[in-house]
Amino acid sequence: MDVMNIIKDSFVFPSKNIKLLLIFELLSIIAGAFSVIGTIVYVLGFITPECFMWGGIAVIVSMVIGWILSGYLISVIKSGIELDDDVPEFEWWDNFNNGFNYFIVSIVYYIIPAVIVVVVGYLTNIFGNVLAVAQEVIAQGMNIFMGTTTVFVSEAMAQAMVNLAVSLAITATIAVILFVIFSFLQTIAGARLANTGSLTEALNIFESAKDIKRIGVGKVIILILLVIIIIAVIEAILSAIYSYVPILSILSIIITPYLIFFAQRAVGLLYSDIA
Secondary structure, eight states: OOHHHHHHHHHHGGGGOHHHHHHHHHHHHHHHHHHHHHHHHHHGGGTSTHHHHHHHHHHHHHHHHHHHHHHHHHHHHHHHHTTOOSOOOOOHHHHHHHHHHHHHHHHHHHHHHHHHHHHHHHHTTHHHHHHHHHHHHHHHHHHHHHTSOOSOOOHHHHHHHHHHHHHHHHHHHHHHHHHHHHHHHHHHHHHHHHHHOOHHHHTOHHHHHHHHHHHOHHHHHHHHHHHHHHHHHHHHHHHHHHHHSGGGGGGHHHHHHHHHHHHHHHHHHHHTTTO
16 A cells, blocks of 8 residues: 555544544543552652552553553554454453553663663763763862852863763764664564564564565655654644634544554554565
Protein backbone atom coordinates (compact mmCIF):
# COMPACT_ATOMS: atom_id res chain seq x y z
CA MET A 1 0.00 0.00 0.00
CA ASP A 2 1.39 3.42 -0.90
CA VAL A 3 1.93 6.15 1.67
CA MET A 4 -1.09 8.31 0.77
CA ASN A 5 -3.49 5.36 0.87
CA ILE A 6 -2.09 4.41 4.27
CA ILE A 7 -2.71 7.95 5.53
CA LYS A 8 -6.28 8.01 4.14
CA ASP A 9 -7.19 4.59 5.54
CA SER A 10 -5.63 5.31 8.93
CA PHE A 11 -7.32 8.67 9.33
CA VAL A 12 -10.77 7.22 8.73
CA PHE A 13 -10.20 4.03 10.74
CA PRO A 14 -10.85 5.33 14.31
CA SER A 15 -14.26 6.71 13.30
CA LYS A 16 -15.50 3.19 12.57
CA ASN A 17 -16.14 2.51 16.25
CA ILE A 18 -16.51 5.59 18.47
CA LYS A 19 -17.60 3.41 21.40
CA LEU A 20 -14.20 1.71 21.61
CA LEU A 21 -12.52 5.07 21.18
CA LEU A 22 -14.41 6.42 24.18
CA ILE A 23 -13.59 3.32 26.26
CA PHE A 24 -9.92 3.90 25.46
CA GLU A 25 -10.20 7.53 26.55
CA LEU A 26 -12.10 6.65 29.74
CA LEU A 27 -9.39 4.18 30.72
CA SER A 28 -6.75 6.82 29.93
CA ILE A 29 -8.48 9.29 32.26
CA ILE A 30 -8.72 6.69 35.02
CA ALA A 31 -5.04 5.76 34.63
CA GLY A 32 -4.04 9.43 34.74
CA ALA A 33 -6.14 10.06 37.82
CA PHE A 34 -4.65 7.09 39.68
CA SER A 35 -1.15 8.22 38.69
CA VAL A 36 -1.59 11.80 39.91
CA ILE A 37 -3.45 10.89 43.10
CA GLY A 38 -1.08 8.02 43.81
CA THR A 39 1.98 10.25 43.46
CA ILE A 40 0.49 12.91 45.77
CA VAL A 41 -0.55 10.34 48.37
CA TYR A 42 2.88 8.67 48.17
CA VAL A 43 4.61 12.01 48.85
CA LEU A 44 2.32 12.48 51.86
CA GLY A 45 3.84 9.25 53.15
CA PHE A 46 6.67 11.35 54.61
CA ILE A 47 4.02 12.75 56.95
CA THR A 48 1.77 9.70 57.35
CA PRO A 49 3.58 6.37 56.67
CA GLU A 50 0.37 4.60 55.60
CA CYS A 51 0.27 6.84 52.54
CA PHE A 52 3.34 5.06 51.15
CA MET A 53 1.29 1.90 50.77
CA TRP A 54 -1.86 3.53 49.34
CA GLY A 55 0.12 5.77 47.03
CA GLY A 56 2.13 2.82 45.78
CA ILE A 57 -1.04 0.80 45.15
CA ALA A 58 -2.58 3.68 43.17
CA VAL A 59 0.54 4.03 41.01
CA ILE A 60 0.59 0.27 40.35
CA VAL A 61 -3.09 0.38 39.31
CA SER A 62 -2.22 3.23 36.94
CA MET A 63 0.63 1.19 35.44
CA VAL A 64 -1.58 -1.87 34.95
CA ILE A 65 -4.23 0.17 33.14
CA GLY A 66 -1.48 1.80 31.11
CA TRP A 67 -0.19 -1.61 30.02
CA ILE A 68 -3.73 -2.62 28.99
CA LEU A 69 -4.02 0.54 26.88
CA SER A 70 -0.59 -0.01 25.35
CA GLY A 71 -1.49 -3.62 24.56
CA TYR A 72 -4.72 -2.51 22.96
CA LEU A 73 -2.75 -0.20 20.66
CA ILE A 74 -0.68 -3.23 19.66
CA SER A 75 -3.96 -4.85 18.56
CA VAL A 76 -4.74 -1.71 16.54
CA ILE A 77 -1.38 -2.16 14.80
CA LYS A 78 -2.24 -5.81 14.19
CA SER A 79 -5.52 -4.83 12.55
CA GLY A 80 -3.50 -2.80 10.07
CA ILE A 81 -1.04 -5.62 9.44
CA GLU A 82 -3.93 -7.99 8.71
CA LEU A 83 -5.75 -5.31 6.64
CA ASP A 84 -8.77 -5.77 8.92
CA ASP A 85 -11.21 -2.87 8.62
CA ASP A 86 -12.82 -3.52 12.01
CA VAL A 87 -11.59 -1.69 15.10
CA PRO A 88 -10.41 -4.45 17.50
CA GLU A 89 -12.34 -5.19 20.66
CA PHE A 90 -10.66 -5.07 24.06
CA GLU A 91 -9.26 -8.45 25.09
CA TRP A 92 -8.17 -7.54 28.59
CA TRP A 93 -5.68 -10.29 29.42
CA ASP A 94 -4.06 -10.30 25.97
CA ASN A 95 -3.95 -6.50 26.02
CA PHE A 96 -2.24 -6.58 29.41
CA ASN A 97 0.35 -9.14 28.27
CA ASN A 98 1.13 -7.28 25.05
CA GLY A 99 1.28 -3.96 26.90
CA PHE A 100 3.71 -5.33 29.47
CA ASN A 101 5.83 -6.84 26.70
CA TYR A 102 5.86 -3.54 24.83
CA PHE A 103 6.90 -1.81 28.06
CA ILE A 104 9.94 -4.10 28.17
CA VAL A 105 10.61 -3.44 24.46
CA SER A 106 10.55 0.32 25.07
CA ILE A 107 13.00 0.04 27.96
CA VAL A 108 15.45 -2.04 25.91
CA TYR A 109 15.24 0.12 22.79
CA TYR A 110 15.82 3.34 24.72
CA ILE A 111 18.33 2.14 27.29
CA ILE A 112 20.80 1.26 24.52
CA PRO A 113 21.09 4.81 23.10
CA ALA A 114 21.02 6.20 26.67
CA VAL A 115 24.04 4.08 27.63
CA ILE A 116 25.87 5.06 24.44
CA VAL A 117 25.20 8.76 25.12
CA VAL A 118 26.58 8.41 28.65
CA VAL A 119 29.73 6.77 27.24
CA VAL A 120 30.09 9.56 24.65
CA GLY A 121 29.65 12.13 27.41
CA TYR A 122 32.43 10.42 29.35
CA LEU A 123 34.74 10.30 26.32
CA THR A 124 34.15 13.98 25.52
CA ASN A 125 34.76 14.76 29.21
CA ILE A 126 31.45 16.55 29.58
CA PHE A 127 31.38 15.86 33.31
CA GLY A 128 34.94 17.15 33.81
CA ASN A 129 34.17 20.25 31.77
CA VAL A 130 31.06 21.02 33.84
CA LEU A 131 33.19 20.70 36.98
CA ALA A 132 35.88 22.96 35.50
CA VAL A 133 33.33 25.69 34.67
CA ALA A 134 31.79 25.36 38.14
CA GLN A 135 35.21 25.71 39.77
CA GLU A 136 35.99 28.81 37.73
CA VAL A 137 32.61 30.35 38.60
CA ILE A 138 33.16 29.66 42.32
CA ALA A 139 36.72 31.00 42.20
CA GLN A 140 35.67 34.19 40.44
CA GLY A 141 32.72 34.57 42.79
CA MET A 142 35.02 34.31 45.79
CA ASN A 143 37.41 36.89 44.31
CA ILE A 144 34.54 39.32 43.71
CA PHE A 145 33.22 38.70 47.22
CA MET A 146 36.65 39.41 48.68
CA GLY A 147 36.89 42.53 46.55
CA THR A 148 40.07 41.40 44.81
CA THR A 149 38.67 41.61 41.29
CA THR A 150 35.75 42.83 39.20
CA VAL A 151 33.37 40.82 37.05
CA PHE A 152 35.08 39.55 33.90
CA VAL A 153 35.56 36.32 31.97
CA SER A 154 39.05 35.03 32.62
CA GLU A 155 41.04 33.11 30.05
CA ALA A 156 40.64 29.94 32.12
CA MET A 157 36.87 30.51 32.36
CA ALA A 158 36.59 31.14 28.61
CA GLN A 159 38.53 27.98 27.80
CA ALA A 160 36.48 25.92 30.23
CA MET A 161 33.25 27.21 28.66
CA VAL A 162 34.50 26.46 25.13
CA ASN A 163 35.47 22.93 26.16
CA LEU A 164 32.06 22.43 27.76
CA ALA A 165 30.24 23.80 24.70
CA VAL A 166 32.16 21.47 22.37
CA SER A 167 31.55 18.38 24.52
CA LEU A 168 27.86 19.30 24.89
CA ALA A 169 27.47 19.85 21.14
CA ILE A 170 29.07 16.49 20.28
CA THR A 171 27.12 14.57 22.90
CA ALA A 172 23.79 16.26 22.05
CA THR A 173 24.24 15.65 18.31
CA ILE A 174 24.98 11.97 18.82
CA ALA A 175 22.09 11.71 21.32
CA VAL A 176 19.58 13.17 18.85
CA ILE A 177 20.78 10.91 16.03
CA LEU A 178 20.68 7.78 18.20
CA PHE A 179 17.27 8.47 19.72
CA VAL A 180 15.76 9.19 16.31
CA ILE A 181 17.17 5.95 14.89
CA PHE A 182 16.02 3.89 17.88
CA SER A 183 12.59 5.54 17.80
CA PHE A 184 12.15 4.22 14.26
CA LEU A 185 13.44 0.82 15.36
CA GLN A 186 11.08 0.77 18.36
CA THR A 187 8.14 1.61 16.11
CA ILE A 188 8.92 -1.39 13.92
CA ALA A 189 9.50 -3.51 17.04
CA GLY A 190 5.92 -2.74 18.07
CA ALA A 191 4.74 -3.97 14.69
CA ARG A 192 6.85 -7.12 15.08
CA LEU A 193 5.24 -7.72 18.49
CA ALA A 194 1.78 -7.24 16.97
CA ASN A 195 2.57 -9.53 14.05
CA THR A 196 4.21 -12.39 15.94
CA GLY A 197 3.02 -11.97 19.52
CA SER A 198 6.61 -12.78 20.51
CA LEU A 199 8.65 -10.61 22.88
CA THR A 200 11.82 -12.25 21.59
CA GLU A 201 11.02 -11.24 18.02
CA ALA A 202 10.22 -7.69 19.10
CA LEU A 203 13.53 -7.42 20.96
CA ASN A 204 15.51 -8.51 17.91
CA ILE A 205 16.96 -5.11 17.02
CA PHE A 206 18.83 -6.42 13.97
CA GLU A 207 15.65 -7.91 12.50
CA SER A 208 13.80 -4.66 13.18
CA ALA A 209 16.50 -2.87 11.19
CA LYS A 210 16.17 -5.44 8.40
CA ASP A 211 12.39 -4.93 8.39
CA ILE A 212 12.90 -1.21 7.79
CA LYS A 213 15.14 -2.09 4.86
CA ARG A 214 12.57 -4.59 3.52
CA ILE A 215 9.76 -2.04 3.67
CA GLY A 216 12.00 0.68 2.30
CA VAL A 217 13.92 3.17 4.42
CA GLY A 218 12.51 6.09 2.46
CA LYS A 219 8.92 4.89 2.79
CA VAL A 220 9.28 4.34 6.55
CA ILE A 221 10.77 7.79 7.10
CA ILE A 222 8.23 9.55 4.87
CA LEU A 223 5.22 7.86 6.46
CA ILE A 224 6.31 8.40 10.06
CA LEU A 225 7.23 12.03 9.38
CA LEU A 226 3.88 12.60 7.63
CA VAL A 227 2.00 11.13 10.60
CA ILE A 228 3.99 13.34 13.00
CA ILE A 229 3.40 16.44 10.87
CA ILE A 230 -0.34 15.76 10.52
CA ILE A 231 -0.75 15.27 14.27
CA ALA A 232 1.37 18.36 15.03
CA VAL A 233 -0.64 20.54 12.64
CA ILE A 234 -3.98 19.33 14.03
CA GLU A 235 -2.81 19.86 17.62
CA ALA A 236 -1.52 23.35 16.77
CA ILE A 237 -4.83 24.33 15.16
CA LEU A 238 -6.79 22.94 18.11
CA SER A 239 -4.54 24.74 20.61
CA ALA A 240 -5.26 28.00 18.81
CA ILE A 241 -8.99 27.29 18.93
CA TYR A 242 -8.83 26.35 22.62
CA SER A 243 -7.06 29.62 23.43
CA TYR A 244 -10.06 31.54 22.06
CA VAL A 245 -12.78 29.17 23.27
CA PRO A 246 -11.35 27.31 26.32
CA ILE A 247 -14.49 25.21 26.85
CA LEU A 248 -13.85 23.46 23.52
CA SER A 249 -10.70 21.89 25.02
CA ILE A 250 -13.01 19.12 26.20
CA LEU A 251 -12.92 17.90 22.59
CA SER A 252 -9.38 16.66 23.26
CA ILE A 253 -11.02 13.78 25.15
CA ILE A 254 -12.02 12.36 21.77
CA ILE A 255 -9.45 13.91 19.43
CA THR A 256 -6.31 12.78 21.28
CA PRO A 257 -7.14 9.04 21.25
CA TYR A 258 -8.38 9.45 17.68
CA LEU A 259 -4.91 10.67 16.63
CA ILE A 260 -3.24 7.87 18.60
CA PHE A 261 -5.39 5.27 16.80
CA PHE A 262 -4.55 6.97 13.50
CA ALA A 263 -0.80 6.71 14.14
CA GLN A 264 -0.88 3.06 15.24
CA ARG A 265 -3.10 2.00 12.34
CA ALA A 266 -0.62 3.65 9.96
CA VAL A 267 2.24 1.63 11.48
CA GLY A 268 0.28 -1.57 11.00
CA LEU A 269 -0.55 -0.82 7.36
CA LEU A 270 3.09 0.08 6.75
CA TYR A 271 4.25 -3.25 8.16
CA SER A 272 1.63 -5.16 6.16
CA ASP A 273 3.92 -4.82 3.13
CA ILE A 274 6.24 -7.50 4.55
CA ALA A 275 4.00 -9.41 6.99
